[in-house]
Amino acid sequence: MREVAFADLPGLADQEIGVSDWVEVTQERVNQFAEATGDHQWIHVDVERANREIGGPIAHGYLTLSLIPFLGAKLLKVDGVTRGINYGSDKVRFTNMVRVGKRVRMRQKLVSVQPKAGGLQMINECTIEIEGEERPACVAETISILYGA
DSSP states (O other): OEEEEGGGGGGGTTEEEEEOOOEEOOHHHHHHHHHHHOOOOHHHHOHHHHHHHHSSOBOOHHHHHHHHHHHHTTTEEEETEEEEEEEEEEEEEEOSOOBTTOEEEEEEEEEEEEEETTEEEEEEEEEEEETTOSSOSEEEEEEEEEEEO
């Protein structure tokens, strides 16, 4: 894990922060996401039909996107932060399907750091890679604001 003081965060702009560990996308995780969101489309949750018609079930695109905080949690520790908020996302693209049973990881680049609302606004480019595949599952710019002590 990379560690930096809040005041030194701007110095990391335009740098790769790191790459997360691999995480398997299980059918259980997909089913839990379907329950949480109400998205029960058969391509995600009907294993028999998905196996028969499309070669197996696939994760929801928004499940893949929602893994960003989980995968990024061990990449960067900013000392002196009192709180942080999600401010939004830009340029979210789902460029490849994640089949159940595959492993994914995130490559994170800190694009910019700017003062905003009494804190520091961070824009990160987050690329969710699929093990053994050339095209990533998702590429998204996330925006967050961190507040220091």
